Amino acid sequence: MTIGDVLRTAALSVVLAGTATAETLPSALARAYMNNPDLNAGRASLRAIDENVPRALSGYRPSVAATASAGATYETGRTGSSGVLANTRDALFPRQAALQVTQNLFNGFRTANSVREAESGVLGARETLRQTEGDTLFSAAQAYMDVLRDTATLDLHRNNVEVLEEQLRQTRERYTAGEVTRTDIAQAEARLEASRSQVSLAQANLQSSIATFRRIIGVEPRQLAAGKPPDQLIPSSLAQAVRIALAEHPAILSALHAVDAAELQVKVVEGELAPSLNLVGSVGGGYDTSVPGDRSVTAAFGAQLTVPLYEGGETYARVRQAKEVAGQRRIEAEATRDAVRSALFSAWGALESAKANVISAQAQVAASEVALTGVREEARAGQRTTLDVLNQQQELLIARVNLIVAQRDRVVGAFSVAQAVGRLNAASLALRVPTYRPGAHYEAVRDLPWGLTTPDGR
Structure with missing residues (x-):
């Protein structure tokens, strides 16, 4: 089995189960x-965080509260007039209802x-x-290439067993001779x-x-085609990559937004020390509250x-x-x-090292194949031992x-650099999937x- 056969096996026929349409990277x-649970959980988390905005906006809207009560009271006693005493018994069924509307006008700019x-x-x-998306896509690419690597490696070792079995057979024949x-x-x-x-x-x-x-991509690998590096996402130089990463990397941008949120939280807490002005309107009615059959309606605006004066220092501590x-x-x-830098x-150095290793490994394989052919010919002529042949076969396998x-x-390595720059996403890779639009839920x-x-109807 030549190295060309091995590479064709890795690139074109990585068959792990029944054949199906070839899976590409x-x-x-x-x-x-579409299916990774960590990525879908991140999307759900973002949708939950979206709800913090309407919660905050509720401070601009009025609050409306309705109250109602109903009950029964019984009173018995004796009353007298002009020296005459009489027994009395009264029953009331008081009922009350009220509606109150409160609209904040000023609360120290807390809203x-x-x-x-x-x-x-x-x-x-x-x-x-976006960071989770990049991490997920990198992990998927890594898992894909790991299956290709391990399948091709397994094929190499199986082929080596066949070669060594033939070598053992020939050695036994030579021993007999x-x-x-x-x-x-x-x-x-x-x-x-x-x-x-x-x-x-x-x-x-x-x-x-x-x-x-299976864990990352969501399906069993069936037949995997060759994987190609996303070289179109790699900047032309390390300096350019650093500039792009510092300007665009989602981890940095997320940290900067966290700074903004923390500074605004200071202002929110400080607003608790400012006066608060509300407009309050209410309307209510009562029935049978004092005597049977009475009615009352009240309205207020x-x-x-x-004005907060002192709260024991708790607000100051939170500021x-x-x-x-x-x-x-x-x-x-x-x-x-x-x-990020x-x-x-680290990723850039690993990629450069991998590129150099490919060239060196190709040269090593070519040289090892020539050497094995020579050692076998020399062994047939009695100039090499069986151990020499075995060692050279092992050298070729390692190469x-x-x-x-x-x-x-x-x-x-190419995917790692794209991830480190902050440009590893479905759009940049031109994946044929509906792109998740986080702003859609926010706007809704x-x-x-x-x-x-x-x-979505839940």
């Missing part, structure tokens, strides 16, 4: 984009700042979702058993990769001013606490920048495995004044 990424804080939270959550010793047979047998052990290990590695593929949290968020944003340098690993690392719920069902 883009189609696997599309499946992960306005709460709305802005909620909007910053939504924007930050969108960036977090008196050309080699019993030691040569023992060497061939030992190498064959070691190769069979490698097959078992390769099978275990493949099963693990299949399980990861007025302004209510509340100081909010300021410290805002400072923490600023520090975290700087740490995120450093982490570090991850990008072929190294090439497969290098090719896998080349593709995964932002100004809803009532309703218990979600936009």
Whole structure:
């Protein structure tokens, strides 16, 4: 089996079960984009955070409350007039109902700042979702290439077992002819058993990769086509990649929105120290409240001013606490920048190393194939031992495995750089899927004044 046969096996016929339409890397990424539970959970989390905006906007709207009460009272006694006493017994069934409307006019700008804080939270959550999307697509690409790598590696080890079985057969024939010793047979047998052990290990590695593929992408791998690196997403230089990452990476943008939200929270808490002005209107009615058959209707309208004077220091403590949290968020944003830059340098170096390893591994395979052919010819002429042939076969096997690993690392490395830059998403990869639009849910719920069902009908 030549290296060309191995690569065709890895690229065109990775058959793990019954054959079906070949799965490509883009189609696997599309499946992960639609079905991955972590990504769908992130979308649900964002939809929940969207609701913080209508909650904050409710501060601009009036609050309406209705109350009602009903009961019964019984009174017995004796009353007297002009020296005459009489027994009395009264029964009342009092009923009351009231409606009160309260409209805030000023609350220290707490409502306005709460709305802005909620909007910053939504924007930050969108960036977090974009980060989750990139992480999911990278994990899917990695799982896809791991299955390809482990399948091709398993095929190599199985082929090596076949080669060693043939080598053992020939060695035994030569032993019968008196050309080699019993030691040569023992060497061939030992190498064959070691190769069979490698097959078992390769099978275990493949099963693990299949399980990861199923968890991330949502289906069993059937027939996988060759994976291609997303080179169109890779900047032309490391310096350009750093500039793009610092400007566009979702982790950095999410951290900056968290800073904005924390600073607005300081203003929200400080607003609690300001006066609050409300308009209050009420209307109510009562029946049988004092004597049987009486009725009353009352209506009131007025302004209510509340000035906080002292609350034991609790509000002041929360203001100081909010300021410290805002400072923490600023520090975290700087740490995120450093982490993104570090991850990008690491990914870029790994990609460059993988590219060089592919070239070296290809040269190593070519040289090892030539060397094995020469050693076998020399062994037939009696100039090489059986151990020399076995060692050269092992060298070729290692070279072929190294090439497969290098090719896998080349593709995964490109995805890693795209992820580190912050451009790994369904749109940039041109996946054939309906793109999830986070703003659709936000627009649907932002100004809803009532309703218990979600936009999707739940």
